Amino acid sequence: MFLWARGKATDGRSDRRSIYQKIREYEVLDRRKTVTALRAGEDRAILLGLSMVFLSVMMYFVLGITIVRSYSDSAWTEEANCTIINSSIVWHVNCSYSCGTECWKSSRYPCLQVYVSLNSSGKVTRLVHNEETQDNNPECFYVPKCRKDYTTTHAIVQNISERLSSQHTIQCFVDPTNRMDTAILTQIYGQVAVFHSLFWPTCCLIGGTVIIAMVKLTQYLSIMSEQLRSIRK
Structure with missing residues (x-):
């Protein structure tokens, strides 16, 4: 009788442990999915930022040798x-x-x-x-x-x-x-054309740099949060 009751209690603890393990597995799986989705979003954001920076550099180059150079070479x-x-x-x-x-x-x-x-x-x-x-x-x-x-x-x-x-x-x-x-x-090409040829590439460059900086800051804060969580455990 005692052995049967002890076996039943052991089975109950094992069932609770298996349920807890399943819950933990689901939590780990959800966390991995979330981390994967965040990493994919961060990769896209960094790609967008780099594209904006590259586009701004190309705009500086093209507009610099056309509009800005023509304006600077003009004697009038x-x-x-x-x-x-x-x-x-x-x-x-x-x-x-x-x-x-x-x-x-x-x-x-x-x-x-x-x-x-x-x-x-x-x-x-x-x-x-x-x-x-x-x-x-x-x-x-x-x-x-x-x-x-x-x-x-x-x-x-x-x-x-x-x-x-x-x-x-x-x-x-x-x-x-x-x-x-x-x-x-x-x-x-007057002063207004020169202003626009420098203003919009600058906005694109600043926007791309801010996007990259925000993603890197988010990654840094995420790493710090994980380190604090591991220390508390």
Whole structure:
């Protein structure tokens, strides 16, 4: 009778122990699943951060050799007020347009010359559209695309001439060192374009760095928590 009762008690303890072991196994399994999911999420976050950092570096490189370099190489950096003195078509310039693969035909476009007076110094100078126009043909204010139909090109240039003539004072850009004897109407890349070309890559770089730092901080805190838990046990 005593042996039977003792065996029954032993079986009860073994059953409770087996139930406890199963619960522990489930807890360990759930913890492993949670740790695996957290590690996968951390890996994705680090990959996202590294991608953002790499993208920002590429943006710095591309925009730096295009927008920032073009702005820094431009001689027309000082803004001034210009008074229109004369705007007229003086002659025609020969050009060529594409008519197919390795096919070029000749045409022409009217050369519009615009002279302005700088209100700050009273100096009379020639006005061109932008830096690209200065490089292509500094004698003309605007260099249109060469077309087969000369009438259309002439109408475009004539419309520009009439708009300039209707304005008395305009904003222009001049060379503060007086190395260039012309003024330009607009900059290809101004200060706003330079600001955006540096602002958005910087935001992307900071965002990627913050993501990586937060993941590393989370991993460090997790390790410290596990160490404290093991010490308490």
